Amino acid sequence: MSGILLGINIDHIATLRQARGTNYPDPIHAAAVAEHAGADGITIHLREDRRHIQDRDVYLLAKTLKTRMNFEFAVTEEMIAIACEIKPAYACLVPEKREELTTEGGLDVAGQLDKITSAVTRLAAKGIKVSLFIDADKAQIDAAVAVGAPYIEIHTGCYADAQTDAVQAEELARITTMAKYAHSKGLVVNAGHGLHYHNVKAIAAIPELYELNIGHAVIARAAIDGLETAVRDMKTLMLEGRRGE
Numbered sequence: 001m002s003g004i005l006l007g008i009n010i011d012h013i014a015t016l017r018q019a020r021g022t023n024y025p026d027p028i029h030a031a032a033v034a035e036h037a038g039a040d041g042i043t044i045h046l047r048e049d050r051r052h053i054q055d056r057d058v059y060l061l062a063k064t065l066k067t068r069m070n071f072e073f074a075v076t077e078e079m080i081a082i083a084c085e086i087k088p089a090y091a092c093l094v095p096e097k098r099e100e101l102t103t104e105g106g107l108d109v110a111g112q113l114d115k116i117t118s119a120v121t122r123l124a125a126k127g128i129k130v131s132l133f134i135d136a137d138k139a140q141i142d143a144a145v146a147v148g149a150p151y152i153e154i155h156t157g158c159y160a161d162a163q164t165d166a167v168q169a170e171e172l173a174r175i176t177t178m179a180k181y182a183h184s185k186g187l188v189v190n191a192g193h194g195l196h197y198h199n200v201k202a203i204a205a206i207p208e209l210y211e212l213n214i215g216h217a218v219i220a221r222a223a224i225d226g227l228e229t230a231v232r233d234m235k236t237l238m239l240e241g242r243r244g245e
Ligand SMILES: CC(=O)[C@@H](O)[C@H](O)COP(=O)(O)O
Pocket: 009, 011, 012, 044, 045, 047, 072, 094, 101, 102, 103, 133, 192, 193, 194, 215
């Protein structure tokens, strides 16, 4: 049984900084602490509205990370140009709506094959491993294969937001089935969004999953217990889940 990796999304360290326009807490410092605590990678989402992560954070983290960057962004010329300049290990293409509180769904790859194919090709030409943030949906998985993306990240928001045990079980079954399908098509399968300390183990137990990207719940726990403890505890739960404990 292979292990499962943990990508820590530090967006909401920047949310706290932006709340007052101070220069603290610094995402650069938070990334170093998270890496020291066992994060296998750092995820950041440079949104078009710059509500949290700033361009300065992206350029500094590109120079300072000891693990690797998973750079999330919307499929726009501006963001593709930044990614091609800094050449992160991973780029994850995500949908973005200005009015959204957080990401609400997966990228519609099937509905914009030419646009996504062009973005994937340009990023891959720079040596960047491209991931597509998509719903647990067969058509979107097939589209991800069609556009040449080597990775996908399954959106776990419907699972995380489920209001009943029955719906949560349905969403878990869907994610499990689609992770297996995607893996059978040769994709490397990650997952993320809305995962926390009480729902992560069941997702981590899915053997086809390579990495989980988790942010909000870890940063929230860090406000109470400290970031090192928050990261270590999440990784422990993930490994327990993978071992079926
Ligand atoms: C794609 C995804 O689910 C997250 O990585 C994304 O960053 C969420 O957006 P916020 O970080 O702005 O909540």
